[in-house]
Amino acid sequence: MDSVKKVTAVVEASKDGFGIYVENDDLPLTSFGSTIEAAKKDLADVLKEMVQSYKKADLPKAYNGGKIEFVYKYDIGSILQHFGVFDTSALAKRLGINASLLRQYKGGLAKAGPKQKQKIQTGLHNLGRELLSIKM
Known part of the structure; x- marks a missing residue:
């Protein structure tokens, strides 16, 4: 089988x-x-x-x-477009990257290198953990 x-x-x-x-x-x-x-x-x-x-x-x-x-x-663009809840400038600030560059990633005008992808992924995972810890 x-x-x-x-x-x-x-x-x-x-x-x-x-x-x-x-x-x-x-x-x-x-x-x-x-x-x-x-x-x-x-x-x-x-x-x-x-x-x-x-x-x-x-x-x-x-x-x-x-x-x-x-x-x-x-890819970065699909994440940002799919969820649609991220303000690109605010997210870029939180991730510690240039907002203009993040907009280029979102629009498919630029591709992030491996280190930049890892930085964005780590930042999104950290944000996710913070959101999961919220109690109401």
């Missing part, structure tokens, strides 16, 4: 919505949607269609028979 295979799927923002692609060359899957949820649903549908196509063509079992769990990785 095949076990569930974890596969990294990258979510990227565009001016029209969100695209997702799988990083694994053995699984050339892509999807698109006006929201991240729609793009994720589309990716699941694409996987299902590919598995069915392989079965109909009597080809060897592919795509792990559909037993795949997507682990999503987001």
